[in-house]
Amino acid sequence: MSSLSLLGSTGSIGVQTLDVVRAEPDAWDVVALGAGRSVAQLVDQAREFRPEVVVVGDENRVPEVREALPGVAVACGPAALAEAAAMGEVVVNGVVGFAGLPVTLAALEAGRRLALANKESLIAAGPVVQRARATPGAELLPVDSEHCAVHQCLRANDAFTEPAGMDRVQRIVLTASGGPFRGRTAEELADVTVEHALTHPTWSMGPKITVDSSTLMNKGLEVIEADELFGVGYDRIEVVIHPQSVIHSMVEYTDGATIAQLSLPDMRLCIGYALAYPDRIATPFGRIDWAELRRLDFEPPDTEAFPCLALAYAAGRMGETAPALLNAANEVAVGAFLEERIAWNSIPKILEKVLAGHDGTEADSLEAVMEVDERARATAEHIVDRHEFRT
Known part of the structure; x- marks a missing residue:
């Protein structure tokens, strides 16, 4: 049995991770749980799994959590979250957004296996994370369905173990569902509402990532993440729209x-793969009924109606802190859209303006990345407040 730290336990990834633990009760012992605001849910999880440590995001809620969980250590704040990450032999980072970066670094620098669902860690601070990956014992397994699929396709062909394995890779093809607005023109997207954007056709995810899926920014961020994970370069990473979300990604040799790699959409398969690697779990999440599967469709992405994808490629090719700049601006813009402060089609306009201000700052330290992140957020907030791109 391996010890498991689960950070972001009340979010979509966290909840599904606990489903995997329930399905494989003899495989993992949950030693740490961490969450931001959903305190009642966190307490329920802790009562079921009895971790050694629980970390909450709100200091004011610590007394009630301690009262509800006698015998469990209760901590608060980002530093405590990072410390909890180092407790488990396996760490799941399901924290949303840039806030997940300290968890990623703490897990890798402690030489742990990291099941990474927080793509912003690699996107915003790729060079910093790469150095942490070199820590003896550290291992990074992607939880995103697309990168998990690529990992499986590469592993099946010995790309990781043979000296020239990656040289045989012609291209990586990331699939995208197309989100709720697939097939619409830019003109037809002018009046998109928050409710519309949060209605995903195939996946159940949190609000931020669901909006990112609707703009194709989620896929753009995954392109940057794929380059950081597999190192093939942007010219060998392509995106194709696949509305059924059965093929999760492909590798062409x-x-x-x-x-x-094919399965029905079920993140528990990806989580289980990352937790059990190099083994596989015995629970068949995402099993396909081949008698029922009728068709698999593909089409190119429409970068005119969904310009965020092209912006992500541009930021990735700029390198250094440009992806951090883009990621931070996107978090602000998506937050403003969810609060109905800007229109949906204002999101890429804000990102383009912020990205145009990239000054070439190198991502040579965590401090440099954090400074760029803070500056990009302030710039994006300023644009939102001035209503420059309200429609």
């Missing part, structure tokens, strides 16, 4: 063979 130099001889023309394409290897794909």
Whole structure:
């Protein structure tokens, strides 16, 4: 049995991770749980799984959590979250947004296996995270369905173990559902509401990532993440729209063979893969009924109606702190849209303006990345407050 730290336990990834633990009760012992605002849910989880430590985001809620969980250590704040990450042999980072970066670094620098669902860690601070990955014992397994699929396709062809394995990769193809607005033109997207954007056709996710899926920014961020994870370069990473979300991504090899990973949409498969690697769990999450599967469709992404994808490629190619700049501006813009302070189609306009201000700052330290993140957020907030791109 391996010890498990689960940070972001009340979010979508966290809840589904606990589903995997329930399905495989002899595999993992939950030693730490951490969450931000959903204190009641966190307490319920702690009562069921009895961790050693619980971390809450709101200092004012600590007394009630301590009262509800006698015998469990209760801590608060980002530093405590990072300390909890180092407790488990396996760490799941399900924290949303840039706030998950300290968890990523703490887990890797402690030489733990990190099941990473927080893509912003790699996107905003790729060079910093890469150095932490070099820590003896550290291991990073992606939880995103697309990168988990790519990992499986590469692993199945010995790309990680043979000296020239990655040289045989012609391209990585990331699939995208297309989100709730697939097929609409830019003109038809002018009056999108928050309710519309939060209605995803195939996946159940949190509000921020669901909005990112609607703009295709989620896929753009995944392109940057794929480059950081697999190092093939942006010219060998492509995106294709696949509305059924059954093929989760593909790897094409130099001889023309394409290897794909297929399953029904179920994040628990990806979580279980990351937790059990190099083994596999025994619970068949996402199993396909081949008698029922009728068709698999593909189409190119529409970067005119969904310009966020092209902006992500541009930021990735700029490198250094440009992805951090883009990520921070996107978090602010999506938050403003969810609060109905800006229109949906204002999101890429804000990102483009903030990205245009990239000054080439190098991502040579965590401090440099955090400074760029803070500056980008302030710039994006200023644009939102001035209502420059309200429609």
